Amino acid sequence: MSEQTPSVREVNENQCQICMPLGSVIAIKGIEHSMVVVHGSQGCSTYMRLAMVEHYNEPVDIASSSLNEKQTIYGGEENLRKGLDNVIRVYHPKVIGVVTTCMTETMGEDIGRMIDTYLTDRNLHDVDIIPVSTPSYSGTSTEGYWTAVRDIIRYYGNPSPPHEGINIILPQVSPADIREIKRILDLMRIQYTLIPDISMTLDRPYGILYEKIPPGGTSREDITRMSGARATIQFGYCCPDNLSPGAFLEEKFGVPLHNLPLPVGLKNMDRFINTLISIAVKPVSESILLERGWLCDAMADAHKHMAEIRPVIYGEPELVYAISSLCVENGSIPPIIATGTGSPQFHRHLESLIRDLDFVPLVAEHVDFALIAKESDHLGVNLAIGHTGGKVLTERQNIPVVRTGFPIHDRIGAQRIRNLGYIGTVTLLEQIVNTYLEHKYQHYRQRIKSEYFDNGGKINA
């Protein structure tokens, strides 16, 4: 049994989570020809844009219904309609996600009804407008993300003819990670619909014609066909059942769900490949076997260093679970495994991961960095793995951070970080070890000298 999050506090000091609508926006950006209208005050959309622009290093356009005092009293419907008009006029989207904010949820805005009326009044048939309810006080970006993916799939959820393809449902991962998953599926010669696909929309290569809505994303037609797929693979191991898009497809259309951990690390990646084999009954590409071999080689190179590393792993549950699994299988026991949100699934899966370890890590849900910092001190953490928030650990406690996850605002290249697959795992593993080694080699001479020499040879002086 893992320890519970210690001492209940009221104040959240230095946040380890971002707000719920942001997760929805990222998911909607993975749909082809889509735009987003945030129903709330102007600032919400601007903060979300900033957070995404700084992370993906891409232009990110998010519209707002720009509510002011008057609308907060009399209702925001007029503004929402105007916002939709203007977005359609300038962006010509095929899909518009309308996400709520804590403000409009508190006002009790019924966006589903407003959208229906709008579509009827405007007689619009070529734009799909999908409402997503994201009251920030009820969840984090993780829940917002799953809510949007589920609502999008549900929106297009009609029975469709059975076909050979499979569904791939992803949590929030980087554009480069998505490209890696696609490459693996292509190597396995498997037909698939992958959702949401931000691999181009939030990482478009230079040199193609600049368009306001970037190319790429999961198409409406493909989403419609998901109900006829042979199976769903969802990397939503920690996703709560009520938000699970894969569970929806299974319950509603009988598409068998394989809910897997993100394919980071040998065990998780093997599990993904084995699942693909079992679904498609196809042989494995030789390249994949070679890549697996390179990872095994890297694991041998890394293992003794890994045993010295005591990492704190924090961030979004799927990534935190997968990286914890990577560390454990390589002989590194993370003293702290933390997330700014939480779910029974997260807790349960981690418990079985850490059950037989030499010491029991602290698994902490709904944390802030004040707690992570304090426990890192107590538990002798010497490396952090997670997003930019961990920079406080470096500044104040001299703990280096391997940056991965969202958001990364103080380095370039977050959109190109690749942690998935055998090859992505090699990169991550090496980065973990090398960050640790750089730190160790910088300090070990001084550390040993002060331990054995500076005390004048006295033990325990």
Added chain:
Amino acid sequence: MEITCSQVIGGTNSPCLAERQNSIITAGKTKNRIHCADDSIAGAVSQRACVFCGARVVLNPITDAAHLVHGPVGCASYTWDIRGSLSSGSEMFRNSFSTDLKERDVIFGGEKKLTLCIDEIVQKNSPPAIFVYATCVVGIIGDDIIAVCKAASQKHGIDVIPVESSGFISGNKIIGYRAAGNALIHLITPKEGEIIQKTKKINFLGEYNLGGEKWLVERYLREMGIEINVACTGDSTVASLKQVPGGFLNLVQCTGSMHYVARLLEEEFGTPYIDVNFFGAYNTSDSLRRIAQEYGEPHMIEAAEHLIERETERIRPEIEYYRTKLTGKRAAIYVGGAFKALAIIRQLRELGVEIVFCGTQTGKPEDYEQIHGMLNPGTVMVDDANPAEIERFLIEKKVDIMAGGVKERTLAHKLGVGFVDHNHDRKDCLAGFDGAINFAHEVYVTCCSPVWKQIRAHPDWEVYHE
């Protein structure tokens, strides 16, 4: 009016909303005033932030205060350590505290939780003051943060100051600046019976010590025999801010955020103020001269002249070098406030760069008149621009370099345009004579970088699709 919009203008590649047509004018070609200082249009994808953001960035640099955002957790996480302001002492301001309201609190009210959070912060951190920011939800559910703050002040014997910054209030960041201004006045105003003695020191309002800019200007002033009392709010402390009434003169740099405070201070404490601007060599020299003249002491005026001559000579060769490289380049400016726009226009001009596009998020009519006066005919001016408009003018006006904030940067880069960061998170000093060199250097390295030519040259390979 050169640009006329029907539904959209410029075809599908560069559409602009009809409702926005009065917010876009061309210098020298119209007698019409630009439409500005209004609420953003729904769906227009404004680059503006909100009232809360305005208040948060103004107060954030008060180094030893705790900043507690009252609302669901999002607003706090977006503004955690949001500025590049440097501190000579406490780092408390770089923490972000949130009351992290949940559904239960939204239904039953968040006052109780706010009280508990204040107690907890006092117990753990003992800050000399806590600023409590209202967010949208708090404004709607009607938490009485004034009463809670007052009770907490009495209980703990420290300043617990409410900041009325619900994001939906009309008028965006400017109103947030005002909310911050009111909070500052709350802090500054001496308690009953307290008397703050007048000194010969100056207060430096609207200076946030990004990249140590306050410290650099402080050096100049010291050389002239003038001491800074306190800056509002760069590298300030709660105790030092309480000395504001003792100032001899208030300098106002970021006018958008601090004119309001300067006027209140003049009314309340009789402290006069002058506008200054330490961005660019010309503005820096001009500001130093005017400060010396306010004191009217010959030795100060002499020291200022000496300093200006020495520093101008020192940086001249480097500036000249960049000027030869940059002359004839075309620039776009899109920034938050007019003060910054004016400073950048002048600095780019000094480097031989032509301004072809200029806009702000929060400019007022008088600001735009001033900007208009500095621009060449044909320059496009836009208030509250959106990405579609910025994209259009970057292309149409053949821009080589853009100055702006984070959101504009990625768009510029995508279009192969160099970019200078002039945002509130920047890490480098852009003020004073040193800053003039840093700015020129940044303009040069991005404008004349070897990467643009290479990435624009697209290979004409025959391509097959897998």
